[in-house]
Amino acid sequence: MPATPAATPPPLPSGEGENDNWPELLGAAALLDAEADEISPKERLTPLKFGEEHRTYTKEGKDSRWRSRATPWAREILETLDQKSPFQRVVAPKGTQLGFTELGLIWAGQGVTQGQSLLMILPSEAVAKRIVKTKFKPMLKTTSVLKQCFPGRSIDTAGLHFSNDNVDLMFGGSNSPNNFASLTVQRFMGDEVDRWSPELLKEGDPVDLAANRIAEYGVLGKMFLPSSPTVEGASIVWREWLQSDQRVFECPCPGCGTKQQWLWENIKWDNGEPDTVKLQCVACEEQFTEGSWKGIWNDGVWRATELNPIRKDTAGFHLSTLYARLGQRTWAQLVQTWEAVVASGLSSRMQVFQNTILGLPWKISEDAMQASELRQRLDDTMEKGVVPAGGLLLTAGVDYQKNRIEVFVWAWARDRERWLVDKVVVERLDADRKLRPAKDIAADLDAMALDKDWRHELGGCLRVEMALHDAGDRPSDVYDVLEHLAKSRNVGSKGAEGWGKIVHFSAPKVIDVTRDGKVVMAGRRQMWVYTAEAKRAWYDDLRRGPSAEGPSERFVHLPSWIDEEKDLLEGFVSEELRKSSRGKLKWEKLIERNEPLDCAILAEGARWQLKSHRWKEDDWRRREARVTSEAEPPKEQPSPPPTPQGGDGDWIKSQKDWL
Structure with missing residues (x-):
């Protein structure tokens, strides 16, 4: 089947725009490309031709x-990535399991044969190492032209940099910002850019950082950004897509031949029977199976839906997982996933489907929850400072203010049901309004909250098993106090937006704490808290209702005593989601006091660190037995054997046949 010709660029407007000199750019690109061909008369391999002729896989010896x-x-997509294409940027909001990483490797391999260096940044260095190990190194072994270019091992200890006299191929993780430092390449690929680490996002906009790396090559520099989008207003790949020509892939109907995009709303099936799934044609309204549609999809074409794009140098390609290779991720499997998502009723799972299957950003409601809604559901049976009957695990969120420290202790049960146990305040200043010693502050924290026996309603006691301390504003002060607390039960934390993060917390990492630019503490543990999504999950949980029978999954129990202190109740809903004039989403304070909200999220992070969501039923039952006054007494332990007399040598000789 002959290859589908690349779409011609959309008509060029004569009005104002970012690239009004586009015809001159095209002319310059053609001239430079011709000169490059004269200087380096190599075999002209396009990315598509390289993939068809040289990309070989070996599986089970075949x-x-x-x-x-x-x-x-x-x-x-591959033809648009070719150096002869006038487009500098190729962006692709997409579903998962479509093979875009493979397209990036093909593009990288073709670039190596043409002497064009490439930098590929993935969400983390661990992912980069996995891609190199499972995909790129096997590709080197089976692709002779690449094996000739890189006969030896990687030149760096991490195994992520391959080089010869003419070209460099580098892989890196977004959690290592130095991957962007002082590098100049002709090609750049940012895989899953919406899920890059906040450590890199602090350095600046990822697209701008990538553009700086290829800027030296002018119009010959190329950038490839495939990613599943996250949240509307925060998604980087979707922002770039909106500035592109916004192409969609249209396939002919097996019945009437009308070309159309495959959309989820046109997928039809009998409820509970995923195997009956079919796609309905928008023209003739007939329904056909996945095999029928994909049997003729080689006649499909890309169509640009934006004829006057903001960026004339950007080609945009949108694909959902409906376009996965036949047999890889079937429509029946997608329907089965959808039915499970709908049955769960969880907006978080709905978002994952929207982002990773449909390749679309998730739209967030900006409706704020009112304190009056919480007031109607306060529980007057909960006693301050007493763990309710259902609570079997205690965690705490610790917030540091200028003059005080606030600790909120939360109890947890199965399915992440939670109760607020108490709020404790520890003064940071003495009677003379001077800062107290960190050792004394830590002692009060332990005595009043973190190492205290909290009485349980069933008769036993519980202690806080993990506390997360907010070290974002005053890191050195916080870690001064943490020096005097049990390290296994107390961890510092720092916030980052993290839109689109499915997991709202990161495992603790070792950091150095600085004060006035100097390292004052080395080797301290710190967790990242992705506040944007964590706050959204908190508001989702507040909107949940209690279960009529059994545990109430993720339900938040708030006691009536919180309404006795000014602004304490309001503090749990102290922020709302707003959109800036540029469409960027941001959490903004409604009132100054937001410690209750922050500490609720920190306590959730402490619970996540303990991995209670992975505990089995036996784990919870053992905890129930531990807090009840009727718990069985400990079994009598056998007496230890008598200590032998004499030296070690005599003891060994006295044990016949022991050795």
Whole structure:
């Protein structure tokens, strides 16, 4: 089947725009490309041709080649990434399991054969190492032209940099900002840019950082940004897509031949029977199976839906997982996933489907929850400072203010049901309004909250098993106090937006604490808290209702005593989600006091660190037995054997046949 020709660029407007000199740019690109061909008369391999002729896989001793006919939509993407294409940027909001990382490797391999260096940044260095180990190194072994270019091992200890006299191929993680420092390459690929680490996002906008790396090559520099989008207003790949020509892949109907995009709303099936799934044609309204549609999808074409894009140098390609290779992720499997998501009723799972299957950003409601809604559901049976009957695990969130420290202690049960146990305030200043010694502050924290026996309603006692301390504003002061607390039960934390993060917390990492630019403490543990999504999850949980029978999954129990202190109740809903004039989402304070909200999220992070969501039923039952006054007494332990007399040598000789 002949390759589908690349789409021609959309008409060029004569009005004002970012790239009004576009015809001159095209002319310059053609001239530079011609000069490059004269200087380096190598075999002209396009990315598509390289993939078809050289990309080979070995599985179970058998070789197979990459074929574009298995995913015909890939042809135009690869052709647009070619150096002869006028487009500098290629962005692709997409679903998962479509093979875009593979397209990036094909593009990288073709670039190596043409002497063009590439930097590929993935969400983390661990992911980069996995891609190198499972995909790129096997690719080197089975692709002779690449094996000739890189006959030896990687030149760096991490195994992520491959080089010869003419070209460099580098892989890196977004959690290592130095991957961007002082590097100049002709090609850049940012895989899953919406899920890059906040450590890199602090350095600046990822697209701007990438543009700086290829800027030296002018119009010959290329950037490839495939990613599943996250939240509307925060998604980087979707922002770039909106500035592009916004192409969609349209396939002919097996019945009437009308070309159309495959949309989820046109997927039809009988409820509870995923195997009956079919796609309904928008023209003839007939329904056909996945095999029927994909049997003729080699006749599909890309169509630009934006004829006057903001950026004339950006080609945008949108694909959902409906376009996965036949047999890889079937429509029946997608329907089964959708039915499970709907049955759960969880907006978080709905978002994952929207982002990773449909390749669309998630739209967030900006409606704020009112304190009056919480007031109607306060529980007057909960006693201050007493763990309710259902609570079997205690965690705490610790917030540091200028003059005080606030600790909120939360109790947890199965399915992340939670109760607020108490709020404790520890003064940081003495009677003379001077800062107290960190050792004394830590002692009060332990005595009043973190190492205290909290009485349980069933008769026993519980202690806080993990506390997360907010070290974002005053890191050195916080870690001064943490020096005098049990390290296994107390961890510092720092916030980052983290839109689109499915997991709202990171495992503790070792950091150095600085004061006035100097390292004052080395080797301290710190967790990242992705506040944007964590706050959204908190508001979702507040909106949940109690279960009529059994545990109430993720339900938040708030006692009536919180309404006795001014602004304490309001503090749990002290922020709301707002959109800036540029469409960027941001949490903004409604009132100054937001410690209750922050500490609720910190306590959730402490629970996450303990991994209670992975505990089995036996784990919870043992905890129930531990807090009840009727718990069985400990079994009598056998007496230890008598200590032998004499030296070690005599003891060994006295044990016949022991050795």
